[in-house]
Amino acid sequence: MPSLPVERQGQGEPFVWLHGFTQTRHSAQNFLSIVAGSHEVLSMDLPGHGEAADVQADLVETASLVADSLPVEQIVLGGYSMGGRVALHVALAFPYRINKLVLLGATRGIASPSQQRQRREEDELRADRIATVGVEAFLDEWLAGPLFATLPHDPNERARRSRDATGLASSLRLCGTGTQRFLGEDMERLTMPVLLIAGALDEKFAGEAIDMALSLPDATVALIPDAGHAAHLEQPDAVAAVVNEFLAK
Numbered sequence: 001m002p003s004l005p006v007e008r009q010g011q012g013e014p015f016v017w018l019h020g021f022t023q024t025r026h027s028a029q030n031f032l033s034i035v036a037g038s039h040e041v042l043s044m045d046l047p048g049h050g051e052a053a054d055v056q057a058d059l060v061e062t063a064s065l066v067a068d069s070l071p072v073e074q075i076v077l078g079g080y081s082m083g084g085r086v087a088l089h090v091a092l093a094f095p096y097r098i099n100k101l102v103l104l105g106a107t108r109g110i111a112s113p114s115q116q117r118q119r120r121e122e123d124e125l126r127a128d129r130i131a132t133v134g135v136e137a138f139l140d141e142w143l144a145g146p147l148f149a150t151l152p153h154d155p156n157e158r159a160r161r162s163r164d165a166t167g168l169a170s171s172l173r174l175c176g177t178g179t180q181r182f183l184g185e186d187m188e189r190l191t192m193p194v195l196l197i198a199g200a201l202d203e204k205f206a207g208e209a210i211d212m213a214l215s216l217p218d219a220t221v222a223l224i225p226d227a228g229h230a231a232h233l234e235q236p237d238a239v240a241a242v243v244n245e246f247l248a249k
Helices: 029-035 059-069 082-093 113-133 135-143 155-159 165-175 184-189 203-214 236-248
Strands: 006-009 014-018 040-044 075-080 098-104 194-199 219-224
Touching: 014 029, 014 082, 029 040, 029 236, 059 082, 059 165, 075 082, 082 098, 082 165, 098 236, 113 135, 113 165, 135 165, 194 203, 194 236, 203 219, 219 236
Parallel strands: 014 040, 014 075, 075 098, 098 194, 194 219
Antiparallel strands: 006 040
16 A cells, blocks of 8 residues: 655644645645644645655545554644545544544535536546646636635745646546545544634535534534635634644643
């Protein structure tokens, strides 16, 4: 089984961070460097991204790969968007490894089978689009979408995006939201403290965070003012402050 490349910074209790689609372990450095002031932050390239671009794995397989890359002691696990969905799978499969869980812009999946199928078809078209127009043009289109309407242009963050067309297409086909089994009935099994974060301007995922909290035994919801889907990129100080407060409890 392949290993996932891991980046480490800071000292203290381990905090593992899983990036979103098109990102890498080097993304969100402003946010992660603040958390690294009090924790050892470990970020890793997920399958299809960065130096793991040639790794092909679905969400269940990715959860096992992440677990194999974690420290042996209990850790705090966090993830954004796609990385949040991976984190959910890790926490459900290996709950004894997770002390606390942090989810930003994450979802339990799609409950409707017809909507699941539609999303799979949309992601298949996106995967084909990457091969047609190339990664740079696809990134332009992806980041110009309504999900990132409030995300300011940051050349440094853009430079940290993954550039492997085959890997990104594989990630869409194997780990897209439409491929995910709806996890709504599994939430009650997550007995560790869970922090659910969303940008207040990201209405869909803010609502999802609130809905998830209703079925979790120990949940805290934090909506970040003046932030959209990528709240940790838009408001890194505010998101880091919420995370640090949660980790200090």
